Amino acid sequence: MAEFDVIVIGGGPGGYVCAIRCAQLGLKTACVEGRETLGGTCLNVGCIPSKALLHATHELHEAEHNFAKMGLKGKTPSVDWDQMKAYKQEVVDGNTKGIEFLFKKNKVTWLKGWGSIPAAGQVKVGDEVHTAKNIVIASGSVPSSLPGIEIDEETVVSSTGALSLKKIPKSLVVIGAGVIGLEMGSVYARLGAKVTVVEFLDVITPTMDGEVSKQFQKILAKQGMEFVLGAAVQSVETKGGKAKVTYKLRKDDSEVTIDADTVLVATGRKPYTDGLGLAEIGVEMEQRGQIKTDAHWQTTVKGVYAIGDAIIGPMLAHKAEDEGMAVAEVIAGKHGHVNYGVIPGVIYTTPEVASVGKTEEELKKDGVKYKVGKFPFMGNARAKAVFQADGFAKLIVDENDRILGAHIIGPGAGDLIHEVCVAMEFGASAEDLALTCHAHPTFSEAVREAALACGDGAIHA
Incomplete structure (x- = not known):
């Protein structure tokens, strides 16, 4: 037995x-x-x-x-x-x-x-x-790392080493503009480090909604983070506790070398x-x-x-x-189920970024007709009161007003997204969400306004 x-x-x-x-x-x-x-x-x-x-x-x-x-x-x-x-x-x-x-x-x-x-x-x-x-x-x-780059968890670190650096670096190069790289880059930028993010693709957070990605990069740039996009890292050399990162720009094949106290390799898992x-x-x-x-x-x-x-x-x-x-x-002999179409993703920077379901890019690729309802946090009283009025809430619906996806960049986005997750799980329409009373003043009103924008229009935009 x-x-x-x-x-x-x-x-x-x-x-x-x-x-x-x-x-x-x-x-x-x-x-x-x-x-x-x-x-x-x-x-x-x-x-x-x-x-x-x-x-x-x-x-x-x-x-x-x-x-x-x-x-x-x-x-x-x-x-x-x-x-x-x-x-x-x-x-x-x-x-x-x-x-x-x-x-x-x-x-x-x-x-x-x-x-x-x-x-x-x-x-x-x-x-x-x-x-x-x-x-x-x-x-x-x-x-995971890149070929030829040795992670020593002191000068060249993974996400694990980045959590326990002996001292705050004056300069940090982040290889990879995904969730981990941007979160940890944000931490050290706030602590005073000069943060440069080097990304192979031409956009940050490439799997997210394109409009969110562009706005997100602008906000992080205002916070002091620098971005080098379309750049393929060639090597990382270390000497005397310092590093030199060499990358090649894909647009013209030119090579650039930058110095850093610490290099974070954030190229996925x-x-x-x-x-x-x-x-x-x-x-x-x-x-x-x-x-x-x-x-x-x-x-x-x-x-x-x-x-x-x-x-x-x-x-x-x-x-x-x-x-x-x-x-x-x-x-146990029961029915286990996971709805893979309703799994949210969150980036915990400030502002937070959250998404669930389909992006506009995916729907265009699949030839699906859709409508977008969007509302800026600039029109949200609570967001303005806490100095977080950048960003927006965005809902994507099909021809029958059924919610296909949501993309939020703004305060509390990681919590706000779950209202939409529940709505999607039950096949709700944007109108269902729009007709649901939301407490005032809350960040969640931005989601309701985005739902209203899918119909006759938002109130406060």
Whole structure:
């Protein structure tokens, strides 16, 4: 008889959520995690610590630029970098210990160590082999780099090293204008670093709505971040704790070299499946290194499932969580479901950027007729009161007024987007959203006004 009903490999958002849901559904469950703490990349060296630094540096920005306008006068705060990092770690510790408590509460066994799968139904942790009726791979992802660039986590850092620099650099070069690069670039720009973002493509955040991307770049540029677009990085050389970044401009093939105290390589992430023994047991992989799964998240080996960053789809913690809950339902004999058309994405800069569903570019490519309703935060009383009137809320609807997507750049965008997510989940129209009373004054009124703009017109624009 199997020792466990389910063993989950990986204690990140997908893994720990899956393990807890399995236990709640009456399955005897274990979770394998080799870190000293649970929570995976997200809680330890990703989502949570970066948001702590974003919050701290946003408060610094407010003190430097907006406090006096509100009559809050006094000496501008100085930065104690070590204390800021200690605060960040306190936030991390509180969250990771919380997951450990939830494991105990739900009777999930934590198998401490790194796991491998010697055979279907078996998971090896250290020298011990445990048996399970079902195995869920939630091994996550790791930072990817560019060929020939060595990350030493001191001068040339990944997103992990960027969270714990020994000192605040005077100059920072960020390679890659995606979510991670822009968030961490924003942190250090607020701390006084000269930040230069080098991006291979001609736009930042290339998967987002084009109009949002252009506005976002303008706002970040006003905040002091510099952008070099259409540039292919050729090399990063380090000497004496400094770096030289050489890139080639695609428009004319000219080469440029810039100096930096620190270089952040933010060129995306790749699935982490090393050491699991997947090939040996017959688990098939996708061309780009993800684990191949069917519609129920089962791999090509019966009883072995995979979720999160290890499989195809956006590398987002909440996507992994949804899949973790869904696969738990499947294993328990219920119906697990994830609506991949309604998975929001958020960038936690100031202003925040959030999106869900289709962009205009995607709809044009597919030949779908659509209408746009847009409302600027300049017309939102609450946004003006907190000095965040840049940006807009934008809804995209089809010919029948059904919401196809939403794109928001402005205050609280990461929270505002979920009103639209719920509407889309239930097939609502823009009119449904527009006829729903919204409290005044709130940022959410901008979303309602965008919905009104899909019909007879917004009130305050």
